[in-house]
Amino acid sequence: MKNIEFTLNGFPMLVYVDPSLRLLDVLRNTLGLTGTKEGCDIGECGACTVLLNGKAVNSCLVLIGQVENQNVLTVEGLSSHGSLHPLQQKFLEYGAVQCGFCTPGMLLSAYALLQENPHPSEDEIKDAIAGNLCRCTGYKPIIDAITAYSR
Amino acid sequence: MNTFEYLQPKSIDEAQNNFNEKSRLFAGGTDVLGLLKDHIESPEKLINLKNIPGLDKIEYVQGSGLKIGSMVKISAIAQHPLIREKYTVLAEAAESVASPQLRNVGTLGGNLCQRPRCWYFRGDFPCLRKDGGECFAVDGENKYHCIIGGEACYIVHPSDTAVALLALDAKIKISSNGKIKEVPVNDFFILPGDDILRENILQPGEVVTEVFIPEPKANMVSRYLKFTERGSWDFAIVSVAAVIEKSVNTIQNARIVWGGVAPKPWQDLEFNKNLQGLKISEDILKKVTSTLFEKAEPLEHNGYKVPLVKNLTKKILLQIA
Ligand SMILES: Cc1cc2nc3c(=O)[nH]c(=O)nc-3n(C[C@H](O)[C@H](O)[C@H](O)COP(=O)(O)OP(=O)(O)OC[C@H]3O[C@@H](n4cnc5c(N)ncnc54)[C@H](O)[C@@H]3O)c2cc1C
Ligand code: SF4
Ligand code: FES
Ligand code: FES
Numbered sequence: 349m350k351n352i353e354f355t356l357n358g359f360p361m362l363v364y365v366d367p368s369l370r371l372l373d374v375l376r377n378t379l380g381l382t383g384t385k386e387g388c389d390i391g392e393c394g395a396c397t398v399l400l401n402g403k404a405v406n407s408c409l410v411l412i413g414q415v416e417n418q419n420v421l422t423v424e425g426l427s428s429h430g431s432l433h434p435l436q437q438k439f440l441e442y443g444a445v446q447c448g449f450c451t452p453g454m455l456l457s458a459y460a461l462l463q464e465n466p467h468p469s470e471d472e473i474k475d476a477i478a479g480n481l482c483r484c485t486g487y488k489p490i491i492d493a494i495t496a497y498s499r
Numbered sequence: 500m501n502t503f504e505y506l507q508p509k510s511i512d513e514a515q516n517n518f519n520e521k522s523r524l525f526a527g528g529t530d531v532l533g534l535l536k537d538h539i540e541s542p543e544k545l546i547n548l549k550n551i552p553g554l555d556k557i558e559y560v561q562g563s564g565l566k567i568g569s570m571v572k573i574s575a576i577a578q579h580p581l582i583r584e585k586y587t588v589l590a591e592a593a594e595s596v597a598s599p600q601l602r603n604v605g606t607l608g609g610n611l612c613q614r615p616r617c618w619y620f621r622g623d624f625p626c627l628r629k630d631g632g633e634c635f636a637v638d639g640e641n642k643y644h645c646i647i648g649g650e651a652c653y654i655v656h657p658s659d660t661a662v663a664l665l666a667l668d669a670k671i672k673i674s675s676n677g678k679i680k681e682v683p684v685n686d687f688f689i690l691p692g693d694d695i696l697r698e699n700i701l702q703p704g705e706v707v708t709e710v711f712i713p714e715p716k717a718n719m720v721s722r723y724l725k726f727t728e729r730g731s732w733d734f735a736i737v738s739v740a741a742v743i744e745k746s747v748n749t750i751q752n753a754r755i756v757w758g759g760v761a762p763k764p765w766q767d768l769e770f771n772k773n774l775q776g777l778k779i780s781e782d783i784l785k786k787v788t789s790t791l792f793e794k795a796e797p798l799e800h801n802g803y804k805v806p807l808v809k810n811l812t813k814k815i816l817l818q819i820a
Contacts, residue, residue, distance in 0.1 A: 350505075367505040368545075370532070390533050391601055403574070403603040409532045410604065413505045413547065457599065478731045479598025 354415045357425025363412070371415055372396050372407040375422060383423035383452050387481075394480035397453035398422045404460045404479070423452035426459065435459060435497045442493035446484035454480045458494045467498050500535050504544045511674050511706055514546050518704035522546055526570060526609035529601050534614060537621060539629070548608075554708060557582075564713040569608030569706070573660070574599070576607060586712060588721035588740045592663035595725045598732045608707040611661055611671070611687070612699060615654035615762075616734055617644065627652050627695050641798040643736065646805060648761035652691035653798060655759050656698060657734050661688065662758035663723055664710060665766060666740035672709040673701065681711070688763035698762065718744050718751070724815045725758075726807060735759040737807045741815045748779045748820050757808055760792070767791065779820030784813045 350367045353360065356379075365374055375381045375398070387395030389408045396408040399421040426433040435455060438444075445451050454477060461468055461476035468476070473494050474487075482490065508514040514524070523542040525531050526549070534540040548554060554570035559581055567576065576582055577593035596602055596610065614620070615628070617636055625631030636644050636653050644653040664671075665684040672681050688699050701707070715721075721742040727733035738758035744751045753774035757765045773787055788809040795805055 366502060368500065368502045370500075389536065391529055391597070394598065394600060397600055400603070404600045405604050406529075406598075406600045409529050409601070411505065411528060411532070411545075413507065414528065414549070416507075476599060479600045 350413075352412055352416050354417060355419045357421055365412055367411065367413040369412045370408055371398070371410040371412055371420070374412045375407060381422055381424050385449055385452055387449070392481070393450075394453045394457065394477075395450055397456045397480060399456055399460055402460060402463060404457045404476075406479075421456070421459075423455055426455060433459075435462070435494070438493040438497040439490070442489045442496060444485060444489040444493040450480055450482040450484075454482065454490055458490075458497075462494070462498060468494075470495065500532075501538075501541050503535075503542055505547065506544065507547045507550045509550050509552075511551055511708070512677070514548060514551065514706065515674075515676060515704050517544070517546060519544070520703060522704070524548060524612075524704075524706065526606040527572070527601075527604040528609075529597070529605045530609060530613040533621075539614070539621060548706065554608075562714055564711060567607055567710045567712070569611075569708055569710070570606050572603060573597075573605045573607065573610060574602040576660070577602060585715055586663075586667060586721065588666055588723045588742060589660065589663040589712070591723035592659040592725075592738075592740065595723065595735075595738075596659050601732075607660060607710060610658050611664075611707060611710075612701065613657055615698065616657045617652075617654045620654070628654070628691075630696060637798065640800065642800040643734075643759075644798055644801055645761045646795040646797045646801055647765060647792060648690050648763065649796075650690065650692040652695050652762070654691070654698075654762050656688060656761070656763050658764075659723070659725065659735060659738060659758060662735075662738055662756050662764045663721075663740045664712070665764040666721065666742040666754045666756040667712045667715075668742075668754065669710050669712045671707055672711065674706045674708050675702065676704075679708070684764065685766070690762050715742075716744050716752075718746060720745065720819050722815055722819050724811055724818075726811055737804055737811055739808070739811045739815050741812075741819055743816075743819055745820060750774050750777050750779065750820065755812060757812075760795075760804060760808060774816075779816060781813075781817065784816050788812050 385395035387393035391406045391409045398407045521543040525545040525547045554568040556568045558566045583590040619635040645655045671687045725735045725738040740756045742754040
C-alpha cells in the first residue's frame with residue numbers, strides 16, 4: 349500500500365492504495381466515481397477514457413502509480429455545480445446518447461480535442477474519437493453534437 | 500491481475516540494480532498491462548522508466564540526424580513538425596498506431612519491444628513462444644500470421660514504428676550494465692529460428708535508451724501505408740514503408756520495408772537494388788513487384804498477403820515518385 353497524490357477534477361486528492369491497482373479501479377471502486385465506465389479492459393473500446401494532463405488515455409491501461417502528481421479529469425469534472433457542461437447539452441440535443449455507456453469516454457475525447465483545437469474539421473473529430481466505440485448511435489449524432497458545440 | 504511491486508527509479512543504474520528475473524520494464528504500460536491481465540506474464544516487480552531524466556527528448560542536430568528518446572510518446576512523434584517534414588514515414592507510422600488514447604500513453608521504446616499479437620500466444624495456449632510444446636497457429640487460425648521468416652513459430656512483429664525505422668536506417672541504443680551499445684534496427688529484431696522465446700536481442704534488464712536516425716538526403720521522400728481489416732484503428736495486416744531518393748521521377752536509392760509479413764520488419768535488399776535507376780510508371784512497377792515474395796511460404800489462411808504486399812508496394816511507389 350502506498351500514498352499517492354494527484355489532482356482529480358481540479359482538486360488535490362490523496363489515496364492510500366495498492367500501487368498495482370489501475371486508475372480505473374481507483375476511480376470506480378476506491379473513490380466511487382462510476383462515471384468512468386469499464387468496458388473491454390484491454391484498451392479497445394474507450395469507455396474508460398479520462399484525461400491525463402489534458403490528453404485522452406484509457407484508464408484501464410494506466411496504473412495508479414503512473415498518475416502520481418499528475419492531473420486527472422473524469423466526466424464528473426466536466427459538469428459544474430450540478431449543471432451539465434455545454435458539450436454535454438449538445439450531446440443530449442443531438443441524440444448522441446442512447447444507452448450512454450460510451451458517452452463519458454466520448455465526451456472526454458471530444459473535450460481534449462476541443463481544448464487543443466476549438467474548431468476541428470469533421471476528419472479531426474473522427475480521428476479524435478477513433479478510440480471510442482459506440483454500439484448504438486452510429487457516430488453521426490456524436491460528430492454532429494461535437495461540431496455544433498465547436499461553432 | 501496479480502499484485503506486484505511498482506518502482507519508479509530515477510536513473511538507469513537504479514533501474515538495472517533493482518532488476519531481477521521476476522521484473523519487467525514498464526514504459527507506458529499499454530502492452531505490459533494487457534499481458535499481465537491475461538496472465539501471459541506474471542512479474543513480481545514493475546520498473547517504470549518514466550522518472551529517468553533525458554529519456555523523453557527529441558533532439559535534432561542538422562547535418563547529423565535525429566535522436567528520439569525511448570520514453571517519447573507515440574503521439575509526440577506523430578505530431579512533431581520536423582519529423583512530419585523530414586521523416587514523414589515515421590510520423591505516418593506513429594499516427595497509424597492504435598487509438599489516440601493509446602498513442603498518448605504508449606512510448607517508442609515500448610512500441611519496439613512489445614510482444615506479439617498471435618491470439619494463441621495472447622490466449623490460454625501453452626505454445627512454443629511460451630515455452631510450451633507446440634505451435635497452435637501452424638495448423639490453426641493463421642490468417643494474420645507470417646508468410647516469410649517463420650520457423651516453428653509464425654508470428655508477425657506488431658510494431659508499426661519498427662517498419663519505418665528500418666526503412667530510415669535507424670540505430671537503436673541500448674544500455675547494458677553501464678555500457679552503451681548501438682545496433683542497426685535490422686540486427687535488433689530476431690527470428691524464431693534465432694530464439695523462439697523473444698523478439699529482439701535484449702537481455703533481461705537491458706534498456707533501450709534512444710533511437711538515432713541519420714540526416715536524410717535533400718532529395719529523400721518517404722511514406723508509410725498500412726492496410727488494416729477495419730476502418731478504424733487496428734494492427735497492420737500488411738504495411739509498407741518506403742524511403743526513396745529520387746531525381747525528377749527516377750529512383751536513385753530505395754529502402755522498402757514491410758510489416759505484417761514476418762516475425763520482424765522485413766526487407767529484400769535485392770528488390771531495393773532493382774529499383775535503382777528506374778523511372779516510375781505503372782507498367783514498370785507492375786513488372787518489378789511481380790516477383791516479390793517468391794520465397795514466401797504462406798500458411799493455410801494467409802496466402803492473400805502475397806498479392807496484398809505487391810499491390811501496396813506498387814501503390815506506395817506510385818504515390819511517392
Ligand atoms: C488495443 C491496442 C491496439 C494497438 N494497436 C497497435 C498498432 O496498431 N500498432 C502498433 O505498433 N502497436 C499497437 N499496440 C501496441 C502497443 O501497446 C503500443 O504500440 C505502445 O507503443 C507500447 O508502448 P508502451 O510504452 O505502452 O509499452 P509497455 O507496455 O510499457 O512495454 C512494452 C514492452 O516493452 C518493454 N519495454 C518498454 N520500454 C522499454 C525500454 N525502454 N527498454 C527495454 N524494454 C522496454 C516492456 O518491458 C514490455 O515488455 C496496440 C495496443 C493495444 C492495447
Ligand atoms: S505462431 Fe508462435 S506465438 Fe503463435 S501459437 Fe505458434 S508458437 Fe505460439
Ligand atoms: S475499458 Fe478501457 S478501453 Fe475498454
Ligand atoms: S450510446 Fe450506447 S454505446 Fe454509445
